[in-house]
Amino acid sequence: MTLLHVSGLSVRFRTEDNPVQALSDVSFALEEREILAIVGESGCGKSVTAMSILGLLPSTAAISGRIALEGRDLLTLPRKELRSIRGKELSMIFQEPMTSLNPVFTVGRQVGEVLRHHEGLSRRAARDRAIELLDLVGIPAPQRRVDEYPHQLSGGMRQRVMIAMAVSCDPKVLIADEPTTALDVTIQAGILDLMRDLRDKLGTAILLITHDLGVVADVAERVIVMYAGRKVEEATAEELFEHPQHPYTMGLLAAVPRLREQPNGERDRLAEIPGMVPSLSAPPSHCPFAPRCSRADELTLSELPELRDVRPGHAVACFHPGDERTYS
Amino acid sequence: MTAPVLQVDNLKKHFPVDSGLRSSKEIVHAVDGVSFSIAPGEVLGLVGESGSGKSTVGKCILRLLEPTAGTITLQGTDITRLPRRRVRPLRRKMHMVFQDPYSSLNPRMPIGRIVGEPLRMHNLVDGSQLERRVSELLEMVALRPELRHRYPHELSGGQRQRVAIARALSVQPPLLIADEPVSALDVSVQASILNLLKDLQAELGFSCLFVAHDLSTVEFLCDRVAVMYLGKIVEMAPRKELFVHPKHPYTQALLSAVPVPDAKAQRHRQRIVLTGDIPSPVAPPTGCSFHTRCPVVQERNRIEEPQLREISGQGHHLVACHLVGPNGEAPDITRETSHAQ
Numbered sequence: 124m125t126l127l128h129v130s131g132l133s134v135r136f137r138t139e140d141n142p143v144q145a146l147s148d149v150s151f152a153l154e155e156r157e158i159l160a161i162v163g164e165s166g167c168g169k170s171v172t173a174m175s176i177l178g179l180l181p182s183t184a185a186i187s188g189r190i191a192l193e194g195r196d197l198l199t200l201p202r203k204e205l206r207s208i209r210g211k212e213l214s215m216i217f218q219e220p221m222t223s224l225n226p227v228f229t230v231g232r233q234v235g236e237v238l239r240h241h242e243g244l245s246r247r248a249a250r251d252r253a254i255e256l257l258d259l260v261g262i263p264a265p266q267r268r269v270d271e272y273p274h275q276l277s278g279g280m281r282q283r284v285m286i287a288m289a290v291s292c293d294p295k296v297l298i299a300d301e302p303t304t305a306l307d308v309t310i311q312a313g314i315l316d317l318m319r320d321l322r323d324k325l326g327t328a329i330l331l332i333t334h335d336l337g338v339v340a341d342v343a344e345r346v347i348v349m350y351a352g353r354k355v356e357e358a359t360a361e362e363l364f365e366h367p368q369h370p371y372t373m374g375l376l377a378a379v380p381r382l383r384e385q386p387n388g389e390r391d392r393l394a395e396i397p398g399m400v401p402s403l404s405a406p407p408s409h410c411p412f413a414p415r416c417s418r419a420d421e422l423t424l425s426e427l428p429e430l431r432d433v434r435p436g437h438a439v440a441c442f443h444p445g446d447e448r449t450y451s
Numbered sequence: 452m453t454a455p456v457l458q459v460d461n462l463k464k465h466f467p468v469d470s471g472l473r474s475s476k477e478i479v480h481a482v483d484g485v486s487f488s489i490a491p492g493e494v495l496g497l498v499g500e501s502g503s504g505k506s507t508v509g510k511c512i513l514r515l516l517e518p519t520a521g522t523i524t525l526q527g528t529d530i531t532r533l534p535r536r537r538v539r540p541l542r543r544k545m546h547m548v549f550q551d552p553y554s555s556l557n558p559r560m561p562i563g564r565i566v567g568e569p570l571r572m573h574n575l576v577d578g579s580q581l582e583r584r585v586s587e588l589l590e591m592v593a594l595r596p597e598l599r600h601r602y603p604h605e606l607s608g609g610q611r612q613r614v615a616i617a618r619a620l621s622v623q624p625p626l627l628i629a630d631e632p633v634s635a636l637d638v639s640v641q642a643s644i645l646n647l648l649k650d651l652q653a654e655l656g657f658s659c660l661f662v663a664h665d666l667s668t669v670e671f672l673c674d675r676v677a678v679m680y681l682g683k684i685v686e687m688a689p690r691k692e693l694f695v696h697p698k699h700p701y702t703q704a705l706l707s708a709v710p711v712p713d714a715k716a717q718r719h720r721q722r723i724v725l726t727g728d729i730p731s732p733v734a735p736p737t738g739c740s741f742h743t744r745c746p747v748v749q750e751r752n753r754i755e756e757p758q759l760r761e762i763s764g765q766g767h768h769l770v771a772c773h774l775v776g777p778n779g780e781a782p783d784i785t786r787e788t789s790h791a792q
């Protein structure tokens with residue numbers, strides 16, 4: 124069943140000079156118990172998508188479209204109702220746990236605060252529950268850690284505290300924006316395992332935002348690839364990595380160096396994507412990837428390709444999709 | 452054997468820091484006895500997690516930090532204790548590129564001056580030649596020469612990193628020190644900078660110390676790799692040897708933790724998730740510094756510090772672990788690290 128349904132979402136920011144069209148007509152659905160990833164390069168609109176869902180965009184943003192959580196349109200909901208949904212049914216974790224934690228309160232107090240606010244627990248009960256939650260997210264010696272301050276914890280432990288806070292009210296949806304980007308790989312592996320674990324245990328659906336294709340391959344079940352504010356491809360993770368259809372997705376996959384698959388010859392190179400991302404102040408009326416695409420032709424340079432299914436559950440916005448073999 | 456371009460012996464850098472509560476000073480053992488050398492034309496990768504001391508090693512070599520102990524020899528000259536005024540001329544012999552292309556370039560200088568400055572500072576070309584040389588350098592890093600009139604904020608991250616590379620290579624230094632030069636860039640931009648560095652190195656033949664936390668990047672670019680943990684090198688070997696036959700349990704864990712961008716392969720991989728945090732470099736563990744997280748730890752590792760030693764018959768493969776035998780018999784902590792097909 125669909126939990127969260129985003130349709131036709133567009134976001135435009137007013138700025139000092141030119142307006143920025145950060146999102147254009149983005150639609151997707153997050154199913155119950157699912158881990159859905161949004162992947163793309165810097166500035167493609169991943170965080171703006173997350174902020175739109177959470178109702179945290181600044182007042183300079185003009186939003187259109189629909190974001191429905193179990194049928195309720197979050198964009199038209201009164202502020203107060205939205206606030207009670209956020210943190211309870213809909214919760215989030217961000218890249219830098221230190222800036223989201225308050226340095227002057229113990230972690231127990233901060234986790235407990237959420238519970239007191241949303242669940243009306245007493246101080247005592249909130250503390251006990253906080254210890255349980257710290258235990259749930261794999262923090263060793265939670266009875267002791269509950270009284271520590273954020274600066275006494277490592278980056279990985281702080282991210283676990285953030286996750287404990289985020290799942291404290293048993294949310295339906297967890298939005299995680301680059302949750303492991305600031306962490307080392309050995310710590311990242313543990314956090315990714317934890318997210319999968321929480322989904323299994325608590326049934327929380329997760330919208331995972333990342334620029335790292337390795338992270339996507341590890342935890343995501345379905346993937347959305349974004350480019351210049353648009354969704355350009357969507358597929359199950361296995362399908363996307365095995366049969367990418369959009370030339371941009373293929374380009375990204377070819378650009379990353381891979382462990383133990385390195386060429387032996389001295390002159391071997393990584394695939395590059397020539398050119399630059401288009402300006403969002405003057406988005407083209409044609410395929411946004413066309414200027415960088417080796418398959419671009421007259422059609423690509425004059426019209427905007429619509430998303431269409433190339434296979435059930437695999438959609439791509441491209442006039443000439445397909446892998447190198449099928450395309451020629 | 453040819454003389455190394457750079458030789459680092461038992462380098463230590465300890466930072467005294469305020470311990471907060473008490474008035475006493477604590478010591479951060481950022482680099483704690485690191486030795487390696489780099490041959491002419493060789494690219495050595497220095498890899499490890501954040502805080503392991505990689506950047507501190509680089510800064511000590513560049514003399515941006517004063518080493519606490521040890522010696523640094525550049526082309527046969529001991530530069531460890533050169534007085535300040537003699538550090539600047541060293542930039543002809545070794546130059547650097549840093550992670551953040553936003554803060555490492557002077558925002559008030561046009562690109563042309565940024566690139567030409569080292570040449571001017573060392574009086575390497577006269578005025579009439581300078582402009583031409585700058586254009587050549589910009590072309591070398593695939594930037595249009597017209598860009599020399601622009602300012603750093605008008606360029607993209609990738610373009611700025613190209614400018615930093617052109618500037619560093621302008622004096623044709625025998626040694627380039629690159630500290631996480633692509634970590635702040637998007638993958639597609641990363642690819643072009645990595646290709647550029649590889650091409651330029653092949654063409655110009657400089658030696659390079661390439662500092663990075665990303666193992667795949669290091670594997671792509673480096674001839675030899677040193678793995679750091681808590682201020683020490685725990686393993687060092689030629690690229691292929693290290694990536695295919697990692698010996699140290701930490702190297703094995705690190706390699707198994709890197710997710711491969713292939714869903715099927717990644718899900719069928721058995722990976723080791725290390726428990727616990729990286730210990731504080733203020734009070735590094737006794738014995739082997741990895742023993743607090745090592746999945747195959749034995750009593751001896753907690754007490755006795757392992758030395759970096761060469762495995763016989765394995766072509767310059769060095770490892771600091773009591774559990775690795777003299778012929779390279781190593782505990783296999785993944786058992787089955789089936790890698791991407």
Ligand SMILES: Nc1ncnc2c1ncn2[C@@H]1O[C@H](COP(=O)(O)OP(=O)(O)OP(=O)(O)O)[C@@H](O)[C@H]1O
Pocket residue numbers: 136137138143144145163164165166167168169170171172181183334403
């Ligand atoms: N408050 C704002 N005002 C103006 N433009 C904005 C604002 N917030 C975001 N943008 C622009 O919207 C676009 C999308 O930004 P967003 O933060 O979603 O990128 P992202 O995909 O999360 O990138 P990253 O990987 O760097 O986090 C960018 O061009 C960004 O500059």
Ligand SMILES: Nc1ncnc2c1ncn2[C@@H]1O[C@H](COP(=O)(O)OP(=O)(O)O)[C@@H](O)[C@H]1O
Pocket residue numbers: 466467468479480481482499500501502503504505506507508732
């Ligand atoms: N100026 C400094 N003062 C005190 N501690 C420092 C300083 N610079 C680095 N450190 C510490 O030294 C250790 C190694 O740091 P660094 O070399 O930057 O690691 P890496 O580059 O591997 O991430 C870390 O614990 C870091 O906090």
Ligand SMILES: [Mg+2]
Pocket residue numbers: 169170171300
């Ligand atoms: Mg973002």
Ligand SMILES: [Mg+2]
Pocket residue numbers: 505506507631
């Ligand atoms: Mg560093």
